[in-house]
Amino acid sequence: xxxxxxxxxxxxxxxxxxxxxxxxxxxxxxxxxxxxxxxxxxxxxxxxxxxxxxxxxxxxxxxxxxxxxxxxxxxxxxxxxxxxxxxxxxxxxxxxxxxxxxxxxxxxxxxxxxxxxxxxxxxxxxxxxxxxxxxxxxxxxxxxxxxxxxxxxxxxxxxxxxxxxxxxxxxxxxxxxxxxxxxxxxxxxxxxxxxxxxxxxxxxxxxxxxxxxxxxxxxxxxxxxxxxxxxxxxxxxxxx
Numbered sequence: 001x002x003x004x005x006x007x008x009x010x011x012x013x014x015x016x017x018x019x020x021x022x023x024x025x026x027x028x029x030x031x032x033x034x035x036x037x038x039x040x041x042x043x044x045x046x047x048x049x050x051x052x053x054x055x056x057x058x059x060x061x062x063x064x065x066x067x068x069x070x071x072x073x074x075x076x077x078x079x080x081x082x083x084x085x086x087x088x089x090x091x092x093x094x095x096x097x098x099x100x101x102x103x104x105x106x107x108x109x110x111x112x113x114x115x116x117x118x119x120x121x122x123x124x125x126x127x128x129x130x131x132x133x134x135x136x137x138x139x140x141x142x143x144x145x146x147x148x149x150x151x152x153x154x155x156x157x158x159x160x161x162x163x164x165x166x167x168x169x170x171x172x173x174x175x176x177x178x179x180x181x182x183x184x185x186x187x188x189x190x191x192x193x194x195x196x197x198x199x200x201x202x203x204x205x206x207x208x209x210x211x212x213x214x215x216x217x218x219x220x221x222x223x224x225x226x227x228x229x230x231x232x233x234x235x236x237x238x239x240x
Contacts, residue, residue, distance in 0.1 A: 052115035
């Protein structure tokens with residue numbers, strides 16, 4: 001029995017960073033305990049690793065991301081799993097997008113507020129490959145599969161650019177940015193949007209601009225066009 005347990009533990013260790021199925025066996029103090037499919041190991045999904053708003057019922061079969069395998073002080077093996085990690089989203093796209101699996105499309109960075117929104121920056125070394133289109137898929141089939149697994153979480157696919165102004169502009173999707181003014185020495189930027197698009201660019205409770213800042217690693221200040229209209233030199237910037 002001990003040998004079998006070690007073999008199963010080694011097998012699960014090899015699945016670290018992968019998506020596996022788990023069967024919900026019980027929920028205690030908001031922590032979900034699962035039976036890892038095909039093994040006798042216990043999976044543990046802490047509240048911080050759960051997608052906000054999801055409900056887990058006994059006997060539900062769910063996909064989870066294996067973070068690590070640990071041994072408790074009693075000598076039992078537990079598999080620490082997650083549905084809230086960035087790794088979960090990354091693996092889902094690898095499964096849905098052959099171009100990512102084949103390294104034709106690369107993921108630059110993923111930022112996420114689980115249950116609400118994910119932003120993922122992608123690029124392709126080969127200019128003939130549409131990195132963003134590959135992730136979205138024909139008629140949105142690929143991205144919709146991921147969104148469905150994440151129970152409707154919004155996902156913005158951003159085309160990475162070495163031009164920081166362009167990258168910041170894209171990162172504020174779905175809002176359309178008129179212009180971006182950079183302060184490279186401070187790694188800060190001012191993004192100008194139409195007045196009626198200000199709330200969209202900022203997002204609920206500042207979520208959209210917060211994620212854009214994490215994605216680009218720049219501080220971003222979003223301003224309405226009316227706040228800079230008429231200032232000297234602004235018209236030239238807007239036209240560019």
